[in-house]
Amino acid sequence: MRPHYLVQPLTAGVRNSSCTRAVVRTERGGDLKRKAYWTLVFAGAMSMASLAVCKAQAQADLPQGPGRAVVERMCTSCHGLNVVTAQRMTKKAWAAQVDDMVSRGAIGSTDDIRQVVDYLAANFGNGQSAPGEQIAKRPSAQESLPQPSGQEPSLIADAEGVTAGVTFDRLLKADQEPWNWLTFGGTYQSIRNSRLSQITPENAKNLELKWVFQARWLDPYETTPLVVNGVLYTMQGDDVLALDATNGRLFWIYRYTPDAAARLCCGRISRGLAILGDTLYMAAVDAHLIAIDAKTGTPLWNTTVAKTASGYTMTVAPLVIKNKVIVGVAGGEYGIRGFIAAYDAHTGKEQWRFYTTAGPGDPGQGTWGGDSWKHGGGSVWAAGSYDPDTNLTFWGVGNAGPDYNGDVRPGDNLYTSSMVALDADTGKLRWHYQANPHNEFDWDAVQVPLLADIKWHGDARKVILWADRNGFFYVLDRTTGQFLSGKAFVKQNWNAGFDEHGRPIMTPNAKSSTEGTLIFPDNQGGTNWFSPSFSPQTGLFYVNARENYSTLFVKGDQEYEEGNRYDGRGHRPLTRPTAVVGADDEKFTAVRALEPQTGEKKWEFKLNSGNSLHTFEGWQTTAGAAGILTTASNVLFTGGREGYFVALDARDGALLWKATLGGPMIMNPITYSVNGKQFVAVNAGTCLFVFGLR
Amino acid sequence: MWLFRISIAAVLLSGILDAQVREGAVAGEKNTPQPSGDPIRGQAVFAGKGHCTSCHRVGESGSALGPNLTSVGSERTVDQLRKSLLDSDSTVPPAYQNYRVITRDGKAITGRLLNQDPYSLQMIDSDNRLVAFERSELREWGSTLTPPMPSYRGTLNTDELADVLAYLASLKGVGHP
Numbered sequence: 001m002r003p004h005y006l007v008q009p010l011t012a013g014v015r016n017s018s019c020t021r022a023v024v025r026t027e028r029g030g031d032l033k034r035k036a037y038w039t040l041v042f043a044g045a046m047s048m049a050s051l052a053v054c055k056a057q058a059q060a061d062l063p064q065g066p067g068r069a070v071v072e073r074m075c076t077s078c079h080g081l082n083v084v085t086a087q088r089m090t091k092k093a094w095a096a097q098v099d100d101m102v103s104r105g106a107i108g109s110t111d112d113i114r115q116v117v118d119y120l121a122a123n124f125g126n127g128q129s130a131p132g133e134q135i136a137k138r139p140s141a142q143e144s145l146p147q148p149s150g151q152e153p154s155l156i157a158d159a160e161g162v163t164a165g166v167t168f169d170r171l172l173k174a175d176q177e178p179w180n181w182l183t184f185g186g187t188y189q190s191i192r193n194s195r196l197s198q199i200t201p202e203n204a205k206n207l208e209l210k211w212v213f214q215a216r217w218l219d220p221y222e223t224t225p226l227v228v229n230g231v232l233y234t235m236q237g238d239d240v241l242a243l244d245a246t247n248g249r250l251f252w253i254y255r256y257t258p259d260a261a262a263r264l265c266c267g268r269i270s271r272g273l274a275i276l277g278d279t280l281y282m283a284a285v286d287a288h289l290i291a292i293d294a295k296t297g298t299p300l301w302n303t304t305v306a307k308t309a310s311g312y313t314m315t316v317a318p319l320v321i322k323n324k325v326i327v328g329v330a331g332g333e334y335g336i337r338g339f340i341a342a343y344d345a346h347t348g349k350e351q352w353r354f355y356t357t358a359g360p361g362d363p364g365q366g367t368w369g370g371d372s373w374k375h376g377g378g379s380v381w382a383a384g385s386y387d388p389d390t391n392l393t394f395w396g397v398g399n400a401g402p403d404y405n406g407d408v409r410p411g412d413n414l415y416t417s418s419m420v421a422l423d424a425d426t427g428k429l430r431w432h433y434q435a436n437p438h439n440e441f442d443w444d445a446v447q448v449p450l451l452a453d454i455k456w457h458g459d460a461r462k463v464i465l466w467a468d469r470n471g472f473f474y475v476l477d478r479t480t481g482q483f484l485s486g487k488a489f490v491k492q493n494w495n496a497g498f499d500e501h502g503r504p505i506m507t508p509n510a511k512s513s514t515e516g517t518l519i520f521p522d523n524q525g526g527t528n529w530f531s532p533s534f535s536p537q538t539g540l541f542y543v544n545a546r547e548n549y550s551t552l553f554v555k556g557d558q559e560y561e562e563g564n565r566y567d568g569r570g571h572r573p574l575t576r577p578t579a580v581v582g583a584d585d586e587k588f589t590a591v592r593a594l595e596p597q598t599g600e601k602k603w604e605f606k607l608n609s610g611n612s613l614h615t616f617e618g619w620q621t622t623a624g625a626a627g628i629l630t631t632a633s634n635v636l637f638t639g640g641r642e643g644y645f646v647a648l649d650a651r652d653g654a655l656l657w658k659a660t661l662g663g664p665m666i667m668n669p670i671t672y673s674v675n676g677k678q679f680v681a682v683n684a685g686t687c688l689f690v691f692g693l694r
Numbered sequence: 695m696w697l698f699r700i701s702i703a704a705v706l707l708s709g710i711l712d713a714q715v716r717e718g719a720v721a722g723e724k725n726t727p728q729p730s731g732d733p734i735r736g737q738a739v740f741a742g743k744g745h746c747t748s749c750h751r752v753g754e755s756g757s758a759l760g761p762n763l764t765s766v767g768s769e770r771t772v773d774q775l776r777k778s779l780l781d782s783d784s785t786v787p788p789a790y791q792n793y794r795v796i797t798r799d800g801k802a803i804t805g806r807l808l809n810q811d812p813y814s815l816q817m818i819d820s821d822n823r824l825v826a827f828e829r830s831e832l833r834e835w836g837s838t839l840t841p842p843m844p845s846y847r848g849t850l851n852t853d854e855l856a857d858v859l860a861y862l863a864s865l866k867g868v869g870h871p
Contacts, residue, residue, distance in 0.1 A: 096831075244826040246826060
């Protein structure tokens with residue numbers, strides 16, 4: 001008996017072809033016998049004329065060349081050609097694709113198959129456009145799309161590189177293997193711009209759901225996954241999972257139960273992992289750094305970074321540099337003394353530590369009155385970036401504590417609400433820039449610093465592009481820390497300008513008070529921890545901005561007590577009448593594309609606006625949005641609190657596609673490729689959704 | 695009659711002891727004699743003459759095909775470990791049986807099956823790589839019948855066995871630097 005295959009009709013083919021095929025598959029025991037039979041089903045109005053139309057359409061779509069007729073004969077009897085012409089793959093990937101079609105019933109001789117693969121590889125190879133094919137209706141900003149220098153390896157390893165772990169050299173060149181996502185920011189520069197270009201503004205409408213991972217997790221799902229050679233590593237709370245990146249099936253799971261004494265201001269959040277060699281690193285919420293075997297999920301070592309009962313926690317994705325794993329602690333709302341520390345990747349032993357509140361003997365000492373530095377906060381909530389040319393690593397530091405009452409901590413309170421540049425080998429401070437000296441508005445400066453080499457008013461410059469919670473977009477020289485520019489990207493009322501060194505000039509009312517002070521932006525900021533993106537293709541910086549949000553900051557007294565909340569009392573949104581759903585459009589979140597040299601907004605796309613009935617309650621959903629991912633083919637991916645995951649044209653913000661995922665997105669989407677097929681992944685609600693082209 | 699009663703008592707006692715194995719193992723094996731061998735010599739046997747790392751992993755070293763032994767000293771009693779070394783057929787879990795797939799172009803991959811569903815399967819191969827397949831890519835798949843773990847009866851002498859047992863008993867899991 002000839003076996004048969006059960007598959008759903010090829011929807012794209014059905015739309016473009018009058019042919020329909022259903023094949024049924026059976027398996028017996030452990031053996032799969034490769035037999036197939038065809039069932040061609042024609043609708044009532046089907047006729048040979050329809051087939052002729054099919055063929056005419058086929059001829060019009062395919063470029064000339066050897067094998068064209070074979071492709072028409074083998075392919076168009078089952079589906080249209082748009083599913084072919086929309087793809088760009090390596091020859092090996094095309095061979096696998098054709099093999100798959102044969103297993104589903106495509107008929108052709110061995111020589112036919114060879115001709116088809118050769119034709120497809122020649123005309124629709126990775127990085128190519130077919131002669132005569134319309135690529136874009138708008139002119140492209142760049143001459144050609146940058147191509148990765150290597151080639152995606154087969155997962156059935158014939159290349160040693162697949163079996164080698166993730167070396168430091170691979171991390172340095174992460175942009176050259178865009179089929180993987182090797183570190184939190186995609187690359188050490190954290191610009192979150194992928195060289196993958198299979199998904200384009202023209203075919204993004206053909207994105208469809210490929211698989212879903214349903215996390216057993218109800219706290220905000222903020223983990224950015226890693227992908228290494230077809231294995232996707234993610235988390236659910238403090239569990240770590242290795243999934244098949246093509247379908248979400250589990251390889252292994254490592255379950256970790258953090259100390260119940262962990263103080264969590266903002267939910268049990270884990271923002272991601274790091275990998276070096278074959279070892280994953282997780283910063284757990286109870287301030288433990290844990291090394292995990294990436295092959296098996298077995299823990300290798302577990303280092304106590306800080307004392308849980310004193311309010312220390314970690315939410316950060318670790319950053320691996322050379323043989324060190326670098327993390328920062330959080331818990332500024334509980335009176336910690338923050339720090340950034342490096343640990344030996346093999347042993348877990350601490351190598352260096354940089355305190356984010358300057359104490360006696362530290363550079364910046366004397367910016368804290370009395371002993372207030374001991375409980376001065378300075379959390380490190382999100383990952384840093386790294387410049388191998390200068391061996392500097394850049395980190396954003398959170399607000400000073402107590403958050404809303406600066407009376408107990410007179411002075412600038414270095415290095416809170418600052419960007420710091422540290423020597424990656426020693427942790428020594430090289431420079432800093434403080435966005436908000438003596439801040440009383442809970443404005444963490446923990447947005448991921450993006451490193452870019454751009455033209456700055458005609459001169460080549462190595463810069464940091466940084467959109468801060470205080471509502472300002474900064475450009476700093478990343479070698480020296482020189483302030484180059486600071487431009488508001490949302491409504492603000494606290495800043496009256498900058499002096500010649502970039503120190504903000506505060507407006508007279510820009511301080512917390514017992515009667516309450518109204519400040520724009522609100523305590524969650526003009527943006528928050530989720531990552532922005534920079535596209536070398538468009539030259540634009542993209543950030544999810546929160547517009548017209550304000551807070552009434554109220555100062556209160558509070559004594560420090562170990563392990564208890566220590567934030568100097570509160571804040572509340574400006575009191576207003578009960579909002580009618582949909583009636584208040586004043587506040588909104590939007591993707592904003594900024595020109596780095598001027599801070600000018602080039603375009604904007606609203607993700608949400610006003611009040612709405614959220615699927616999930618909590619400030620993380622109202623304050624948050626997804627981070628931003630851009631690709632070399634000018635597609636931008638992001639999402640917002642109502643669960644709309646969108647693809648936009650990065651050049652002008654045009655909506656290309658959207659999916660309704662039913663839960664808020666407050667993580668950073670990624671893209672990767674397996675066997676020549678590009679995927680885009682995003683968390684929404686409690687799930688990880690993965691999309692690819694039809 | 696007395697012999698019968700003693701035999702019954704022995705069976706009952708072994709059952710009671712067996713039921714307490716998990717607690718006893720974690721509690722430091724109060725009722726079980728500690729191995730008399732040298733764990734350092736045992737580690738050398740483990741990695742050398744015993745070829746244990748060809749299937750087992752401790753920390754970052756060794757194969758992931760067999761059970762990970764990083765914390766086996768906290769999970770098994772010495773008697774259980776001895777039984778595993780000398781009488782492997784009865785102690786290897788089904789999840790660690792060898793698994794083999796053959797792709798449609800004839801390539802054979804062996805390893806351990808981690809997960810599967812009607813459309814795909816996920817493995818760790820003999821080179822410690824996580825690999826996944828669509829069933830449509832495969833010609834054959836299934837467990838092989840050969841027991842993966844050899845018996846060390848007659849291969850290790852009494853001292854070597856004691857040393858290996860001492861080494862395994864010392865493996866208590868994750869280090870805390």
